[in-house]
Amino acid sequence: MESKFRHLPSVDKVLADPRLQPLAAAYPHDFLLDLARHQLGQSRQAITAGQPSPSLDEIVEAVKQQAMALEKPSLRPVINASGVILHTNLGRAPLSREAIAAMSAITPGYCNLEFDLASGIRGTRHTHIEPLLCQLTGAEAAFVVNNNAAAVLLSLTALAKRKEVIVSRGQAVEIGGGFRVPDVMRQSGAKLVEVGTTNCTYLADYEAAITPRTAALLRVHSSNFRVVGFTQSVAIEELANMAKQHNLPVLDDIGSGCLLDATKFGLAAEPMPQQSIAAGSGLVLFSGDKLLGGPQAGIIAGKKALVDQLKKHPLARAVRIDKVSLAGLIATLVHYLKGEAVSKIPVWQMIAAPLEDIERRARDWAQVIGGAAKVIEGETEIGGGSLPGSTLPTRPVAITLRGATPMALAQKLRQRDIPVIGRISSNALLLDPRTVLPEEDQVVSETLQRILS
Numbered sequence: 001m002e003s004k005f006r007h008l009p010s011v012d013k014v015l016a017d018p019r020l021q022p023l024a025a026a027y028p029h030d031f032l033l034d035l036a037r038h039q040l041g042q043s044r045q046a047i048t049a050g051q052p053s054p055s056l057d058e059i060v061e062a063v064k065q066q067a068m069a070l071e072k073p074s075l076r077p078v079i080n081a082s083g084v085i086l087h088t089n090l091g092r093a094p095l096s097r098e099a100i101a102a103m104s105a106i107t108p109g110y111c112n113l114e115f116d117l118a119s120g121i122r123g124t125r126h127t128h129i130e131p132l133l134c135q136l137t138g139a140e141a142a143f144v145v146n147n148n149a150a151a152v153l154l155s156l157t158a159l160a161k162r163k164e165v166i167v168s169r170g171q172a173v174e175i176g177g178g179f180r181v182p183d184v185m186r187q188s189g190a191k192l193v194e195v196g197t198t199n200c201t202y203l204a205d206y207e208a209a210i211t212p213r214t215a216a217l218l219r220v221h222s223s224n225f226r227v228v229g230f231t232q233s234v235a236i237e238e239l240a241n242m243a244k245q246h247n248l249p250v251l252d253d254i255g256s257g258c259l260l261d262a263t264k265f266g267l268a269a270e271p272m273p274q275q276s277i278a279a280g281s282g283l284v285l286f287s288g289d290k291l292l293g294g295p296q297a298g299i300i301a302g303k304k305a306l307v308d309q310l311k312k313h314p315l316a317r318a319v320r321i322d323k324v325s326l327a328g329l330i331a332t333l334v335h336y337l338k339g340e341a342v343s344k345i346p347v348w349q350m351i352a353a354p355l356e357d358i359e360r361r362a363r364d365w366a367q368v369i370g371g372a373a374k375v376i377e378g379e380t381e382i383g384g385g386s387l388p389g390s391t392l393p394t395r396p397v398a399i400t401l402r403g404a405t406p407m408a409l410a411q412k413l414r415q416r417d418i419p420v421i422g423r424i425s426s427n428a429l430l431l432d433p434r435t436v437l438p439e440e441d442q443v444v445s446e447t448l449q450r451i452l453s
Ligand SMILES: *Cc1c(COP(=O)(O)O)cnc(C)c1O
Pocket: 147, 148, 149, 150, 152, 175, 179, 220, 221, 222, 223, 224, 253, 254, 255, 256, 286, 287, 288, 297, 298, 384, 385, 386
């Protein structure tokens, strides 16, 4: 019986093909052998499934494509024209020049991460950032972990394992991306005691739930949604005062780490770490890469006795921050110290950008496109679970092409070497200049020119 695989080339024949010789010179033999075998295996499966035998050309081409796909980094820069400033899927906050410089300075070699230069003995990575965080938040002590989810998990684990933590029913929420307060609580070994109702929780509800097993009261900022209408929640001052009488700490997960007053920028009020500390919370927990505008990090600030318990907990080691993020975070915090956050931190530059500037940039982009583009009125979202329902006015370019759906156009823009990410609304593709760094304008214009010509 003749094999149905008889038309398939041998592995040797594939590897000897002249078209693979440039790859053979660049990669170890075993790697190409592996790809060729894999490809021939797939071909056999396809033939078994009743498909025609692929040609040598097709197999060689597939091996080439696979090698190139592995070599080309799939993680790469994109231009965020989506109109969401803190886009979690696009890596959240872009960084200031100073933060980038600080990170580049630390990256290539050694640094005194955990080494005290004065005494020449072991130090801790917290010493580099703790005074800065204390100064900015008014806290007694502070330290930094991998992200805010880790900060919450570590706080609950270190302070409330096998004990009870009281949370308002309206705050036992899902922040997104799988961060659910009840799940994190379970993971930490703390028992969630929900009080109040979805829309209303009173101070008396918290107080009535306190037992000898209570370890803490948790407040969670409802970062990504709003409850409107008949609502009642307890202010952090009230909660902290009552908790103090019972000798219990309030853990305040504020989410975003907004160190500036958001209302000054036409936005809704966002909880600020310094307010939470002043109000008497035991620990305030927030992200480094949301409205703070720095690299991914989870910041913990508050009472020294509590922070110390967290620092020495074994889980702290598992969620510790790396030296590069630490350097970027320090540089970002220095902008706040110097009062230059709005002029140096891209997130705040975007928030503060005057509408006239945005409109001018939109017109420049639209001009490249011609008749298919219109500058329209729109709204930029803050995103990243910050300031839900609070938006900034903007002037996106709306593109509608004859013979191409907005989806098709969006896909084309995503397929560029530097992908441009837009948003589809009312059957048009919208590109929002507010979320694009001004130094990226040129690339956006060139990309639009290429796509539309
Ligand atoms: C975003 C957010 C988190 C999670 O923070 P990450 O830094 O993404 O881990 C936790 N709690 C609240 C209230 C948040 O808004």
